[in-house]
Amino acid sequence: MTFKTRVKRTGCLLVVAAFALAIVSTVRPAPAAAYGLLSSRSIQMSSSANGATNTAYKVGFTTVTNNQNVGSVVVEFCSNTPILGDACTAPTGFNTNEATLAMNNLTGVVTGLSIDTTNSTANTVVLTRTVGTVTNGATSFELGDGTSNGITNPTNTNTTFFARIMTFTTTDGSGSETVDSLDAGGVALSTANVLNVTAKVQETLTFCVYTMANCAAGGTAVALGDSNGVLSSTSTTYTNTAKYDLASNALGGVAVKLKGDTLKSGSFSITPSGSTCTVDTAATATEQFGVRVSTAGAGQTADPIYACGVNNHSFDVANTNTIYGENISTTAGATDASTSTLELAAKSAGTTEAGTYTTTLTLIATATY
Amino acid sequence: MRRKLRQLNLRIPGLSRPRFLTLTLVLLLAAVVPFVVFGTSSAAMLSFRHLQLSDGTISHAGVKYSFSFNTNTSGPIGSVSFEVCSNYQYENGDPCTIPNGFDASNATLTGQTGITDFNLQTPPTNSRLLVRRPIATAVVPQQLTVEFSNLKNPSDIGSYYVRIQTYASTDGNGPEVDYGVVVFATNDGISISTEVPPYLQFCTGITIDGFNCGTAQGSFISFGELSSRAPRVATSQMLASTNAIYGYSITLAGSTMTAGTNVIPAMSGGISRPGSNQFGLNARANNTPEVGSDADGPGFTSPSNGYQTPNQFKFVNGDIIASSATTDDFRKLTMSYVVNVGSNQPPGRYVATISYICLANF
Numbered sequence: 001m002t003f004k005t006r007v008k009r010t011g012c013l014l015v016v017a018a019f020a021l022a023i024v025s026t027v028r029p030a031p032a033a034a035y036g037l038l039s040s041r042s043i044q045m046s047s048s049a050n051g052a053t054n055t056a057y058k059v060g061f062t063t064v065t066n067n068q069n070v071g072s073v074v075v076e077f078c079s080n081t082p083i084l085g086d087a088c089t090a091p092t093g094f095n096t097n098e099a100t101l102a103m104n105n106l107t108g109v110v111t112g113l114s115i116d117t118t119n120s121t122a123n124t125v126v127l128t129r130t131v132g133t134v135t136n137g138a139t140s141f142e143l144g145d146g147t148s149n150g151i152t153n154p155t156n157t158n159t160t161f162f163a164r165i166m167t168f169t170t171t172d173g174s175g176s177e178t179v180d181s182l183d184a185g186g187v188a189l190s191t192a193n194v195l196n197v198t199a200k201v202q203e204t205l206t207f208c209v210y211t212m213a214n215c216a217a218g219g220t221a222v223a224l225g226d227s228n229g230v231l232s233s234t235s236t237t238y239t240n241t242a243k244y245d246l247a248s249n250a251l252g253g254v255a256v257k258l259k260g261d262t263l264k265s266g267s268f269s270i271t272p273s274g275s276t277c278t279v280d281t282a283a284t285a286t287e288q289f290g291v292r293v294s295t296a297g298a299g300q301t302a303d304p305i306y307a308c309g310v311n312n313h314s315f316d317v318a319n320t321n322t323i324y325g326e327n328i329s330t331t332a333g334a335t336d337a338s339t340s341t342l343e344l345a346a347k348s349a350g351t352t353e354a355g356t357y358t359t360t361l362t363l364i365a366t367a368t369y
Numbered sequence: 370m371r372r373k374l375r376q377l378n379l380r381i382p383g384l385s386r387p388r389f390l391t392l393t394l395v396l397l398l399a400a401v402v403p404f405v406v407f408g409t410s411s412a413a414m415l416s417f418r419h420l421q422l423s424d425g426t427i428s429h430a431g432v433k434y435s436f437s438f439n440t441n442t443s444g445p446i447g448s449v450s451f452e453v454c455s456n457y458q459y460e461n462g463d464p465c466t467i468p469n470g471f472d473a474s475n476a477t478l479t480g481q482t483g484i485t486d487f488n489l490q491t492p493p494t495n496s497r498l499l500v501r502r503p504i505a506t507a508v509v510p511q512q513l514t515v516e517f518s519n520l521k522n523p524s525d526i527g528s529y530y531v532r533i534q535t536y537a538s539t540d541g542n543g544p545e546v547d548y549g550v551v552v553f554a555t556n557d558g559i560s561i562s563t564e565v566p567p568y569l570q571f572c573t574g575i576t577i578d579g580f581n582c583g584t585a586q587g588s589f590i591s592f593g594e595l596s597s598r599a600p601r602v603a604t605s606q607m608l609a610s611t612n613a614i615y616g617y618s619i620t621l622a623g624s625t626m627t628a629g630t631n632v633i634p635a636m637s638g639g640i641s642r643p644g645s646n647q648f649g650l651n652a653r654a655n656n657t658p659e660v661g662s663d664a665d666g667p668g669f670t671s672p673s674n675g676y677q678t679p680n681q682f683k684f685v686n687g688d689i690i691a692s693s694a695t696t697d698d699f700r701k702l703t704m705s706y707v708v709n710v711g712s713n714q715p716p717g718r719y720v721a722t723i724s725y726i727c728l729a730n731f
Contacts, residue, residue, distance in 0.1 A: 203530070203551065203552045206554065207528075208554075218557075224561060228564070263561065263563060265565070325423075346563050350699070351698050353614045354567040354612050355565055358562045360561070361559045362559075363425070366419050367419060369552075
């Protein structure tokens with residue numbers, strides 16, 4: 001290479017360098033922000049309803065500038081932009097309620113935070129701490145507990161708003177967002193319509209009385225006596241059964257009432273067993289007619305008058321023979337389908353007038369909703 | 370690196386702003402479980418509500434329907450409606466299917482508490498009972514009861530629904546104030562039957578232990594050798610019980626003591642006279658002579674005239690010696706026999722065959 005060439009090249013290089021320098025000088029932008037971009041940043045709201053009060057905001061982020069000296073964490077809420085340095089418009093109706101706002105459940109690398117009520121505003125929460133080094137890591141805290149001491153959401157529904165999370169060395173959150181913040185980042189939040197959900201469960205009552213194997217088989221007739229339906233022995237109590245199925249979602253429970261009279265043949269009757277459980281007697285001079293709830297279905301409780309043991313029956317005719325009858329069983333509340341068994345018993349005496357004796361017993365279920 | 374960070378800071382990482390907003394809304398909606406949303410009434414629900422029937426038997430007439438419920442809204446109540454349906458009405462104004470056989474055309478208002486100036490609008494419209502007040506005055510939440518009488522139950526076994534609605538209007542029109550549904554169930558009653566057979570227990574014997582015919586023993590009485598100086602006596606027993614509603618009677622059948630053509634005269638009622646010719650009986654305890662016992666047992670049957678007086682004896686074929694006018698428990702009679710002979714009574718072996726016939730009247 002000749003000297004001229006060298007000079008020429010060097011000159012060109014100088015010109016190029018100068019030009020490049022000029023270019024760099026002219027087009028190079030202002031110095032970039034010093035903050036690192038917080039990662040894994042989020043704000044979880046306990047309610048997205050517009051205007052909701054005492055909402056808890058769970059703030060989480062991970063610092064990326066290791067060993068930064070953190071004196072405060074600032075969370076600034078804006079309706080227009082999350083971009084640091086841009087003007088921030090407070091969301092309509094939004095309020096940090098800084099005077100009463102509480103911070104809970106602080107975890108992570110940024111420790112010792114507390115709310116700076118002096119420097120916080122309606123749309124900015126400043127959390128202060130003693131300046132100290134913070135290694136990189138996750139941090140989270142909750143503003144408000146969801147029931148009190150919380151934040152008031154913006155009043156516009158289905159509307160996005162933003163938050164800027166920034167760490168500062170200053171303890172009061174002061175400083176330029178873009179220059180003085182250590183780590184920072186923006187998040188977006190949104191209010192949303194609250195969905196009103198309703199579903200109706202209709203009142204239900206299923207009640208089936210039968211004498212055959214099950215409700216579907218039905219049956220209404222009960223014969224008391226020997227195989228011919230005859231009270232052939234005056235020292236024997238003859239029994240037979242009827243059943244009822246019950247199910248209801250009535251919160252106040254269901255009362256099953258028994259209504260009816262004792263066995264009668266014209267003007268003659270068989271003496272009812274009485275209002276207390278009475279043992280079945282073998283005395284030939286005594287006649288009896290009674291009932292008992294021999295099996296109470298699940299969830300059902302037999303009334304004490306009819307919760308008689310084996311070989312005992314009762315029949316409180318003074319109350320069964322009234323307008324609405326008398327309770328034989330009840331449920332305390334809603335009950336799934338269950339079956340109760342009613343045992344009927346009759347015995348004649350030597351002086352029980354001959355004849356065909358009948359009665360009709362009605363079971364009535366009353367559900368309270 | 371810093372410039373790159375600055376550039377990245379202009380937008381949410383990975384998504385443009387519109388797309389991010391869209392995603393947020395989609396996620397919110399996706400978090401909601403699908404369900405059916407009903408339109409809700411602004412009326413409050415009646416609480417502690419129930420319907421009590423006086424009889425749940427299908428097609429039963431003359432039934433009372435007693436409603437009880439608590440209102441929950443303060444304000445004027447002018448009327449209350451009770452609409453009986455075989456279907457469930459989810460919302461006010463839903464169609465109501467009138468239950469088969471249900472009849473409220475003859476219903477009357479027979480009871481009311483809480484508010485006591487209701488009148489029943491007659492005739493009822495289909496299955497809707499409407500009670501109305503003259504003036505819809507304001508009331509506080511309270512328990513109300515309303516009882517209707519003379520309704521006829523549906524003719525099908527099953528569950529039925531009654532929608533209760535209160536209104537500020539006095540004609541059951543306009544928006545409901547409070548509402549609620551109650552459910553009642555119909556079924557068949559239990560028909561119980563049994564047969565008590567006709568019953569008569571009667572037995573005789575020389576002795577019967579207790580009141581058990583199984584212990585009756587003996588049928589032969591021997592007076593031994595008759596004497597003119599003293600009477601000869603003997604006893605037998607009989608036991609009777611029946612459920613015949615008209616009771617029973619015991620008839621004496623037989624003849625006095627005879628030996629061929631020789632007869633010891635039957636007594637027609639009188640005392641025992643040693644040395645005279647006489648044969649008689651009664652059903653009492655005697656002391657002249659000392660023989661017999663009074664009737665015994667839980668029953669009430671008593672000896673009949675002629676045979677019920679101590680120390681008076683009689684024997685007339687066909688006489689009723691004891692009877693009861695109604696059912697009677699066990700009654701044991703002891704028959705006392707007395708025979709006297711005079712010195713002129715021809716010798717011989719004197720025999721009498723006596724039967725007692727018990728007849729029950731059912």
